[in-house]
Amino acid sequence: MTDKYELTMLAAALRDGVAERRTTFEVFARRLPPGRRYGVVAGTGRLLETLPQFRFDARACELLAEFLDPDTLAYLADFRFSGDIDGYAEGELYFPGSPVLSVHGSFAECVVLETLVLSIFNHDTAIASAAARMVSAARQRPLIEMGSRRTHERAAVAAARAAYLAGFSASSNLEAQRRYGVPAAGTAAHAFTMVHTRQDGPDEPAAFRAQVDAFGPGTTLLVDTYDVATGVANAVAAAGPTLGAVRIDSGELGVLARQARDLLDQLGATQTRIVVSGDLDEFAIAALRAEPVDRYGVGTSLVTGSGAPTANMVYKLVEVDGIPVRKRSNHKESRGGRKEALRRSRSTGTITEEVVYPAGQPPADTGPSRMLTTPLVRDGQLVAGCDLVAARERVASGLESLPWEGLKLAPGDPAIPTLLTEP
Amino acid sequence: MTDKYELTMLAAALRDGVAERRTTFEVFARRLPPGRRYGVVAGTGRLLETLPQFRFDARACELLAEFLDPDTLAYLADFRFSGDIDGYAEGELYFPGSPVLSVHGSFAECVVLETLVLSIFNHDTAIASAAARMVSAARQRPLIEMGSRRTHERAAVAAARAAYLAGFSASSNLEAQRRYGVPAAGTAAHAFTMVHTRQDGPDEPAAFRAQVDAFGPGTTLLVDTYDVATGVANAVAAAGPTLGAVRIDSGELGVLARQARDLLDQLGATQTRIVVSGDLDEFAIAALRAEPVDRYGVGTSLVTGSGAPTANMVYKLVEVDGIPVRKRSNHKESRGGRKEALRRSRSTGTITEEVVYPAGQPPADTGPSRMLTTPLVRDGQLVAGCDLVAARERVASGLESLPWEGLKLAPGDPAIPTLLTEP
CATH class of the missing domain: 3.20.20.70 (Aldolase class I)
Structure with a gap:
């Protein structure tokens, strides 16, 4: 579950000494899929479940010896993520630029997580975001996920989980029942x-x-x-x-x-x-x-994200030893520096704006608002649960909080604007 | 990797005696994705690799006891596919109606394979079919697959394999190197x-x-x-x-x-x-x-099938105890009966027609042609290899055999027609 370049970067970084620099990598989507008005964060639970198992065993190191030096192999043999992770709770809505996950630690330990983090978030978020639109379209009628056969056999299990998270009632997939308690139907x-x-x-x-x-x-x-x-x-x-x-x-x-x-x-x-x-x-x-x-069974369109099979989230280095950094190429600009976010709403609960601000510097006068960035991992230990039922409730209340245009199925702008405040 | 309904069908079939009827299930696509002119069969090797491990262990049976009776559980505890499988060799082109896989055996043993077979074929074929178009667009320039982060972490490994099969030179995915020998790059x-x-x-x-x-x-x-x-x-x-x-x-x-x-x-x-x-x-x-x-790196569009993330193949019962069967609903008609296929070509090697005929009844005068249906499994034992390099060569020669319009990227009809002959 690692792209080769993560390990070559690690090798070069260990050799020239930047491996131990303190870094923050941020996961976000520059934009929502075309026409979508909101997205649903999914994958957080699967990441937290997988993280402790993300190790390099003797057999892996043996194979990696083909292109890696002994110091790098020794580092990998002892690898265990020991940094911090903050992020949106699973099931939260997200919008363009929302910092849905922030990974803090040495460059070495953060850089090797890129593929794992993105694979999980890009897949699960794409499915949950499509599923939420189906749930809102179905009003109160139950939906059954039956798309296992239209996607990779392992992706199918994660898709069933993401659909349930977003409000589906059941899935045809038995492994999703065994592993995540998703009610099975068929x-x-x-x-x-x-x-x-x-x-x-x-x-x-x-x-x-x-x-x-x-x-x-x-x-x-x-x-x-x-x-x-x-x-x-x-x-x-x-x-x-x-x-x-x-x-x-x-x-x-x-x-x-x-x-x-x-x-x-x-x-x-x-x-x-x-x-x-x-x-x-x-x-x-x-x-x-x-x-x-009385009920809908949904297959292909669910597991393929209904036209948006990946969430196009990226994993970007935003801070090094306290210095904000960013890439300068065209069309891919992102704000440097470690960030947090909150969501403003009216007194009725209808949300009005996502505010992304430099970590520790929330805007002075927020009015009614809710903090979105929460601690997930501290010193390599999980400090948040992966409660799928709680995440499911979060999606339901997120959908209720959208302004009415946000629930329209027709293509449109994001339901609320994202405001990036300056340090 | 099984949908619940396969096991409920099994239970009902064991109870009423149809479980032992001799059946043939056929895998085919009613149509290619919109505008596509050919598809590339992929997944055969992964299916053959997975089939011997498709068992129900004690822990699985314990969980299934929630909705299955003791006879069904006893059947599953001893389950091992003991039938025959025929199909197109991996890497062959396919067209609408091509019988890319035929599974023969008792109803009980065939019906439980549906999700496994379709998940593998629908995913891998979608990726390989998109990849082949990229390979032909790149002419001789090498392509590197780097889409792992845009799809589910396990699907990524299969996607790297499918891309290599279709002619990509390398992948960023290290697990694809370890598992399938796909050259890693990055x-x-x-x-x-x-x-x-x-x-x-x-x-x-x-x-x-x-x-x-x-x-x-x-x-x-x-x-x-x-x-x-x-x-x-x-x-x-x-x-x-x-x-x-x-x-x-x-x-x-x-x-x-x-x-x-x-x-x-x-x-x-x-x-x-x-x-x-x-x-x-x-x-x-x-x-x-x-x-x-000099080289292209391709990510998102490869792992999402470039607009067609699933091949929409189906697994249909076509014969029961020698009787051809078919569903009669609108828009889903398929020919009943066990089938085989050959591909006609000109003497130059350019292909002209796919002929799908009742098994054992090839057309009398075929002219230059090549048999597509080959034995893969006999009495539950593999009789064909899963040689990825051979499959890769098959894709290359398949692309060479297409009439020139077949290689156009613009939307169009299938490159050759499919002829279904009557018994």
Whole structure:
């Protein structure tokens, strides 16, 4: 989990003595993905969970001996991050320039964390930010994450976690349940209906009977393998009017949901819920608001960040031995120096401005505001928890705090401006 | 790595007796990503490597006992895939409907592989397909993959592998080197230059001297932290005219590359190469063809599939006990039955058509053609290797076999049509 250049920089730094300089690296996004009005910080918990395991074992050092000198290898063999980390609590909203994470320590120990930190934040934040838009589009209707198959098998687990963090109710991914306690959901695919095919043709009733037999009438039956109306009738025939739910995975979902609702009601299955899935994104979810849909299953668009598969956060050196530093090239300017942030709001709780200021120098008159920078690691030890449920609540209250334009799905500017104050 | 519904289907199938029916599941993409003219099959090697480890240990079974019955748990405890797998060799091109993988076995053993198979193929194929377009855009100039930080930390390793497969020369990712033998590359980031800042300001010369001191004049110096012209002069001053390369990571890359080339030549560093990086995709690479660029570093666009982060492959049941089956819903039609494929070409080697036919029934008169379906697994044992270098050569010859329109970067139809023959 380390890019080669981190270790070559380390080697050169150990050799010329800058390795022990005190540095601060800052993680931030120069801008939100095009048209997005807010982002959701995610990955903090996974980073804190991973940090203590970020070591270089004997086998790794052996392989690295190909291009590293003995001093560097000795440093890595003993490596353990012993610095401090501050950052936004997981689940906070963020905006352009928000210092979502600040890593303080020797240059040597900070520089080797770059890839790990960015991989986790760029992935998890991209998913959580897209997921939050879907949650707000769905209003109070529950969302189920089912995109594992559309992304890398390990990324899928982190994606399920990020979706839950952002307000999804459940995930198809069992490893996310085992590892992070994300409720798992899922009953059957079209293959289960089709495997009941006989020589003389399909036998959907047999498939439904088998599923009800195994899991009771409260199960969810997938009714669109052949014909939705017939599927709904077969489903109620198999499970009776206490059938838990039907799922429709293809076709014109709004039209089919209405037809299914009418048919279910006629058959007395008035409490049976309707789950829709199949190429849903935040816009499709919003478009189904007026339809009798009880739950949404979301796959591809969730795990690919709905058009923004990476958050484009960067990990930049901003301070060396107390001296603010910054790169001077075009279009990549960032303010030097260690920073903290707070968020101003009206008395109603609606947020108005993100204020990023030199560490320890908050603006004098803030009015109602909330400190965003919190201690996460001190002297290499975790001082903050990775409570996923608390992070989930933070996303929910963050969405409530947005001005109403901030929740619009259409492309627009960030919901609040970011003010960088001078030292 | 399993979605919950695979195990609920398994439980219901074991209970009603369909678990032992002989099935074939097929992996294919209904269409290429919008505008793409070909895809590159990737993931086969990773699947074959992972398959023998796909087991359910005691701890997993204990957790699954929450929703599974004892018979299902007993089945999983003994699980080992014992069926057959056929498929396209890794690195082959594919087109809409190409049966890139066919999994044959009992319903029980095939259905539980869905998420694993699709996660690997959808991720790796998306990356390799984007990478191949970049390779063809770069003509013979080498490409370095440096996108680890823009994607999930484990996906990054698979992305580096997929990029190498598609023709990239190297990757920043050390784990990809350790695990797959992908050559690793990388020297320094802007942080290394900036950490040499003194009280009175930046000290780029000190940073360059430190790097040359550690790695010799053949290293690559990053010259755009402050000013590219000064950076180039400082670089040659530090390393002498045998400096290996300079890297420019921001700004108007074409203009800066020309300025750097002129300056390097004036300073006698005529053999020093120029590496450019920073938001490159296949279009930006092509746009730099006329500029004095020697190597490209590609990050974000590579690991996000350059606009198509997932290949949208599906895993569909196509045959049950010899009976072809298919789903009948709108827009998702696929041909039932076990299939194989061959690719027709002209005598020049230029390909003309993909022919997908019922297994064992190839078209009578094929003309020049090549069989695409090959045995990968028999009775649960691997019968094909996972040779990454061979797969890489397959991509190269695949690109050579495309009709010229197939290599155009602009959106268009698939380079060759797919013909599905009837039984």
